[in-house]
Amino acid sequence: MHSIVSIKQVPDFAQIGVNPLTNTILRQGRRVSSNKTPCLRARPRAYCVKSSPVRSPRSPGSMCSAAPNAARRCCAQSCRALPTMPEASQICRGLITDALRAPLGPVVKWSEQEASVENISKCGVRGSPIIVKRVFAPSPQTERRRMGATKQPTELLMKAILKGRPKLETGLVAQARGL
Amino acid sequence: MSNITTAPTPVAGGRAGAKRELPEHFKAYKHIWVFVEQERGQVHPVSWELMGAGRKLADKLKVDLAAVVIGPEGEAARTAALESFCYGADLAYLVSENVLSEYRNESHTKALTDLVNTYKPEILLLGATTLGRDLAGSVATTLLTGLTADCTELDVDADGSLAATRPTFGGSLLCTIYTLNYRPQMATVRPRVMPMPERLARDAARIIIHPLRLLEEDIVTKVLSFMPDRDSAKSNLAYADAVVAGGLGLGSPESFQLVRQLADVLGAEYGCSRPLVQKGWVSSDRQIGQTGKTIRPKLYIAAGISGAIQHRVGVEGADLIVAINTDKNAPIFDFAHIGIVNDAMHLLPALTAAFRARLSPHSRDRIAS
Ligand SMILES: Cc1cc2nc3c(=O)[nH]c(=O)nc-3n(C[C@H](O)[C@H](O)[C@H](O)COP(=O)(O)OP(=O)(O)OC[C@H]3O[C@@H](n4cnc5c(N)ncnc54)[C@H](O)[C@@H]3O)c2cc1C
Numbered sequence: 212m213h214s215i216v217s218i219k220q221v222p223d224f225a226q227i228g229v230n231p232l233t234n235t236i237l238r239q240g241r242r243v244s245s246n247k248t249p250c251l252r253a254r255p256r257a258y259c260v261k262s263s264p265v266r267s268p269r270s271p272g273s274m275c276s277a278a279p280n281a282a283r284r285c286c287a288q289s290c291r292a293l294p295t296m297p298e299a300s301q302i303c304r305g306l307i308t309d310a311l312r313a314p315l316g317p318v319v320k321w322s323e324q325e326a327s328v329e330n331i332s333k334c335g336v337r338g339s340p341i342i343v344k345r346v347f348a349p350s351p352q353t354e355r356r357r358m359g360a361t362k363q364p365t366e367l368l369m370k371a372i373l374k375g376r377p378k379l380e381t382g383l384v385a386q387a388r389g390l
Numbered sequence: 391m392s393n394i395t396t397a398p399t400p401v402a403g404g405r406a407g408a409k410r411e412l413p414e415h416f417k418a419y420k421h422i423w424v425f426v427e428q429e430r431g432q433v434h435p436v437s438w439e440l441m442g443a444g445r446k447l448a449d450k451l452k453v454d455l456a457a458v459v460i461g462p463e464g465e466a467a468r469t470a471a472l473e474s475f476c477y478g479a480d481l482a483y484l485v486s487e488n489v490l491s492e493y494r495n496e497s498h499t500k501a502l503t504d505l506v507n508t509y510k511p512e513i514l515l516l517g518a519t520t521l522g523r524d525l526a527g528s529v530a531t532t533l534l535t536g537l538t539a540d541c542t543e544l545d546v547d548a549d550g551s552l553a554a555t556r557p558t559f560g561g562s563l564l565c566t567i568y569t570l571n572y573r574p575q576m577a578t579v580r581p582r583v584m585p586m587p588e589r590l591a592r593d594a595a596r597i598i599i600h601p602l603r604l605l606e607e608d609i610v611t612k613v614l615s616f617m618p619d620r621d622s623a624k625s626n627l628a629y630a631d632a633v634v635a636g637g638l639g640l641g642s643p644e645s646f647q648l649v650r651q652l653a654d655v656l657g658a659e660y661g662c663s664r665p666l667v668q669k670g671w672v673s674s675d676r677q678i679g680q681t682g683k684t685i686r687p688k689l690y691i692a693a694g695i696s697g698a699i700q701h702r703v704g705v706e707g708a709d710l711i712v713a714i715n716t717d718k719n720a721p722i723f724d725f726a727h728i729g730i731v732n733d734a735m736h737l738l739p740a741l742t743a744a745f746r747a748r749l750s751p752h753s754r755d756r757i758a759s
Contacts, residue, residue, distance in 0.1 A: 341568065341569050342408055344565075345565060347565075347566075348562075365737065366744065368712070368728070369745060369748065379710070383656055383745075
């Protein structure tokens with residue numbers, strides 16, 4: 212029995228590059244942000260794999276949907292994907308001995324043929340049925356009030372919360388009594 | 391210099407500007423489907439939230455909205471189909487067979503892909519739950535179509551294409567994604583991202599029962615036993631009416647008690663930002679945000695939370711966001727409705743006492759107002 216762990220490469224936060232043609236995040240040739248992926252730090256060269264054995268996931272981003280997708284492609288029925296939410300598992304740091312051994316470890320790099328890629332144009336972003344049309348930053352909300360540092364903020368805040376919201380207050384009373 | 395006759399094709403061929411050229415065999419694909427997720431007779435509320443979103447798309451496109459119910463023989467699946475009409479479905483597809491009594495990727499994928507291939511919907515929506523994600527990924531792969539996961543907004547474009555918006559790059563940016571030339575256009579949405587539509591009592595409309603030719607012997611995975619997660623009922627964050635949350639600004643696990651005390655008085659659920667889970671101060675089912683829960687309470691109080699985009703996307707559906715932060719430039723003030731620049735260590739206990747007095751059955755204030 213073998214296990215395959217699929218690793219998603221995330222560029223460093225300080226440097227987001229967006230490809231203007233595809234509107235997708237540039238991931239190539241960048242070191243994986245080391246503080247985000249400490250368990251990978253030991254094997255930086257593992258990221259150089261060019262063509263993956265599984266055709267590029269059809270959904271961008273969410274690894275959780277990509278996993279069953281990959282399982283379906285590479286192992287048909289005998290394999291069950293275990294998509295893991297980022298928070299569901301603990302990040303494990305390798306032993307220092309592993310870290311020292313890692314740079315010497317072999318990294319297998321597949322060619323197109325070895326990876327049984329029949330049509331390279333179907334791989335990666337180009338082969339994906341989806342298209343990123345637009346990338347944009349979220350906009351700030353409009354209605355808001357800010358209170359400066361006041362001497363008596365409590366009453367003020369409570370009143371602001373309850374003001375003109377009789378339903379909220381009734382609801383809160385009901386909930387608070389329910390306890 | 392000689393003229394350049396052949397311009398090199400850009401690496402990805404300028405895909406963002408691509409036009410819709412739907413192949414002939416996809417032109418028959420019409421109508422919008424929502425997968426009604428149910429396990430052990432319980433419909434996941436995200437299905438009705440999606441029904442609300444699907445209704446809007448269907449009205450815009452002037453097509454039907456259909457519910458898809460996949461489950462064992464018996465009342466539960468039928469009840470789910472009937473219930474879907476009360477949330478806006480025009481018709482329901484029902485695959486109700488005993489091989490489908492427990493969720494298994496293989497059997498559910500077969501049922502859903504069969505339905506799609508037979509009745510040809512143009513849009514298929516699923517909840518981004520553990521089950522929905524598992525199913526959506528393999529259905530999209532089997533049908534060789536696209537899937538946009540964890541969408542925060544769904545709309546239809548002028549040419550009728552589904553425009554699915556989702557956070558990208560750890561949530562710092564949003565992107566709008568199209569599945570131009572493949573059908574169906576698939577998307578998943580996390581629970582509580584879309585508002586819950588009002589339930590209107592309605593008579594049953596059309597239910598189409600679809601037989602599935604699948605034998606138990608043909609399925610390699612077997613469900614041996616079912617172990618309910620004792621912890622799963624612990625937090626009701628996603629569906630709470632009031633939520634009080636704390637962040638790193640609280641400084642220690644002890645100070646987090648201040649958040650819990652205020653939540654207690656309000657009858658609210660308590661939550662936190664991600665670093666508190668990573669530090670082990672609070673359990674992970676309490677995390678709010680992109681990689682935690684999405685909430686839609688009437689009241690959300692955030693104390694000592696800076697308001698990073700990954701947190702923001704989880705709370706934007708709240709009716710009233712109150713932020714307490716010592717830093718007047720904290721990003722949370724960009725989207726809070728009421729912001730207060732103050733020390734949470736002092737304000738939280740004071741607010742707890744004030745609300746305790748106000749909300750008590752004998753409060754004179756309330757009787758007066
Ligand atoms: C892929 C990815 C996913 C993520 N998912 C999530 C997620 O789901 N949820 C989430 O929350 N985060 C998530 N994050 C992390 C997010 O980017 C932020 O790092 C995190 O939300 C910050 O938490 P915080 O606001 O508690 O801490 P900080 O950013 O450190 O903010 C602390 C705030 O407290 C204020 N403060 C200090 N002392 C006081 C005081 N005495 N009284 C009042 N205020 C005080 C400070 O001014 C500051 O604004 C994710 C990050 C990534 C990369």
